Amino acid sequence: MFQGQPPRELPKLSDVRWACRFYACRNLMDRLPAVLRVLHDIDEEHNGDRCVEARGLHGQIDLNFIGLLATFRKILGDTKLLSDLLQSSSLDLARAVDLIEALQDTLVHYRDESSFGELWTEVLDIAQQCNISTERVSKRQPKTSSALHGSVVTSTIERQQHVEHDISLKVEQPAVVTCRISPL
Template sequence: MACHTRWACRVDACRVMKDRFPVVVRLLGEIGNEDNADRAVEAKGLLAQLDANFLMKLVVFSDILTKTSQLSNMLQSTDFDLAKAVELTETLISLLEDLRNNPVSFDILWGRIENTVEEQGFDIDMAVSTQRKMKRRLPEHFRDSVMLESVGNLGRSADGDSDTMGTDVKDQIRVNFLYPALDRIISEMNRRFNKKACNIMRSLPSFHPQSPILLEYETMEGFATAYNANREDLVHMHSVKRLLQRREKEGQEPPHSLLEFANSLKPFEEAFRELYRLAKIALVLPVTSAACERSFSTLTLIKTLVRNFMANSRLSILAVLSIESHRVEKSGLVRGQICERAQ
């Protein structure tokens, strides 16, 4: 189950805010007219920020987060396919780069922005602030000189104003808001899903006994190269396949997980030393941090302001029960009995 406290899951909040924007504005207006001064001041402050500029950025974020949500949900699931995750990552990066570099893609997004802003009754030409910056005073020793260009102020025109003030709203949103957001996202994705990481992710399914590409050397080659494995020792992996098939014919339970596969290789460690070493690396290799972040999120949901006075032992027990809920259900014990035994 995906964790609802991650930033990638904010796509639902953006969608609801965009779809319920008139309701939110009307509600804040009603709260602003109440007798409660604190609530009224806070509501009026929020209402002042819900302008056309906010609405345009909301549409942009909704579009970007909608594209990234599918990959985020896949990476947070417990049984996702790593090879498919790599393909989806490459597709997502391509979509984001197309949105940044292809004018046609941005025109489609801009059409949705115009329709949303006009539906809410805003004037899109007044969306971006047109406040003019103060002119820079010329130093006294340059009064009789002619200044052609100043270092560090290439974005200013000759009279000291910002060049972007002469552009339209569409260009300002694209250059000042969309480009920085997309550049940051694309750069971070390229850093996390670099070529080496993607090759490792493509190779990991070849160690899983339930995978159709189990022990295929072509798929495992990227993983073996990353961890300096002796390729000559990996050529005879077909012998491992025959060993697993023979044990299954003899009535032994075949391995169903990567851990069981690594344990089945342990008695034959001397014969398949490199394969066993790679299997252990694949077993402990952390692919995502979703499980760790899900644990932190569980703690914040358990220890709230109302339940602040809680001993560490009880907090630890409740956290384990929540995080390992699937094991609790299989045990057949109710959570109260487990708490009593733990104490």
């Protein structure tokens, strides 16, 4: 499927290194069509437990999943450079402060409409590559309680609204990023 490209593996996740999380998101994003194909092939096997697991995983990979994966890959990729610098044996605090400020500016820029538009275009392209529907699909139909049959319901406790996926991935409140570096 990816001829001429080196194989990629999901790294073992570490509690202290962000790089492995970036590599995991990047590798999964780059090889998502292959992952979906493998899950589909396992689903067609006649091994009950493996089929159920593969079908469950395949069912969870939707437009929202791709949006979150793309977001995490972008943010973790930007923070990886800073993480590597802070773990370096030759740590330069002045350069670290500059990188922290640059990362703050980058994260603020990601909240712009144009930056989100670029990310959303990438998400839609990947969804199209993977044959994943870009339409919002309601998972369950709401049911009216049998105790309310014959009654008129004027309002409900929870109201579900039709929200486009690109809007549901946005956060309306501005993020505040602060970092404090103190000498050892």
